[in-house]
Amino acid sequence: MTRSAPDSCPGVLRLHEAADGPLARIRVPGGRLESGQVQVLAEAAHDLGNGSLELTSRGNVQLRRIRDANELAARLATAGLLPSRTHERVRNIVASPLSGRVGGFADVHGLATDLDVGLQADAALADLPGRVLFTLDDGRGDVSTLRGDIGIQAVGDEFALLLAGTDTGIRVTPDEAVTVMLDAARGFLDLRAESGQWRLHEIPGGVEKVTETLDRSPAGARLELGATHDIPIGWLEQDNGLIALGAGVPLGTLPARVAEFLAAVEHPVFLTPWRSVVLPDLEEGTAETVVRVLAPMGLIFDAGSPWLQVSACAGRPGCAKSHTDVRTDLTEAIETGRVLGDEPPDPTEGRPATVEPGRDAERTLPADAADRAESGLDAADVVATGRQHWSGCERRCGRPTGPVTDVVATEGGYRINRPD
Secondary structure: OOOOOOOOOOOOOOOEEEOOEEEEEEOOHHHEEOHHHHHHHHHHHHHHOOOEEEEOOOOOEEEOOOOOHHHHHHHHHHOOOOOOOOOHHHOOEEEOOOOOOOOOOOOOHHHHHHHHHHHHHOHHHHHOOOOOOEEEEOOOOOHHHHOOOEEEEEEOOEEEEEEOOEEEEEEEOHHHHHHHHHHHHHHHHHHHHHHOOOOHHHOOOHHHHHHHHHOOOOOOOOOOOOOOOOOOOEEEEOOOOOEEEEEEOHHHEEEHHHHHHHHHOOOOEEEOOOOEEEEEEEOHHHHHHHHHHHOOOOOEOOOOOHHHHEEEOOOOOOOOOOOOOHHHHHHHHHHOOOEEOOOOOOOOOOEEOOOOOOOOOOOEEOOOHHHOOOOOEOHHHOOEEOOEEEEOOOOOOOOOOOOOEEEEEEOOEEEEEOOO
16 A cells, blocks of 8 residues: 555644644654753643653653744754754654663664764655654664664674564674664665655565665574563663663653653653653662652552553544543553453452442442453443553554554444454
């Protein structure tokens, strides 16, 4: 299928007219924000937006209900968050958040910076679609699960070149990595001119065609890329003895006030593609203080939290296509214990469910609820296990890769699609 519509991904200079107002998306290559940049984003969210920062599945930031687009652009440019007016939407670069600090074969954060500089230096690459994704994996296999268009993954002292989420067999040195990725981006751009597609995997034979333009032969056994991985959450001891803290952000919505507290730590903040943050290089006492202050403010430092198993689209009121306010429904499901662990529910037992506002009695789901109709469900009757994504319509925006239970709102109620 050829894409007939132009790429409409929002940025800072081209906002998306969401149902609740203009939306800006700020690219954060490699996920790294300096503390001062976090403060600027928090102030922009408070002064110009709806008071929150939205973390995206590519480690970027969105601000909703923007009231003054010119003022936002000026603030971000001053903070170094808008270094290019021509390339701003193509700077989608995700790097392993813990790289160089906890495990892995290589530190890829420097390569993320070099790749960003290289992208901006090539005028032609401004024509890449805003949906193209670059991934730099330090060998642990975390960001390779995102199935980016062009990526590398460390294998010992060299890197495997990944195209459309698969290993090409091509191996490159650290010094070659950025050059080869940029060459692959140019190869994709040429193919896109013929096909009109937004993503490399959408082009039949695209991986093979781009590989041919690189004039390199496969040299290694192909990597088997995983479908899932553990999100870095909680107290993480770095290789140098310092502490990194991984914190989940419920549904990726970070209140501006909480962001200001993150900025006050005066350390870099890494945004992850799992809508969480990592604060690295902390002394033990500082790390303890951060947890003590920010956990009561809603950040999640418990790897077993049900909040880490769920994601959702914008839903109402942010999206006019949504059938319902899925985020409110999902929050209620978590608070009432209807988002369960990875084990399937026991059909022989009833489960406590919502205590509706204004009622004192506890309602119990019937014992066979998990085995009955998987469609036409009221929000209060949705019970799902494991990793799940709640969507307000069939488009399922923001759905993560890998095995996911889909909870989809329809005109007749929710439908549950469980992974194979």
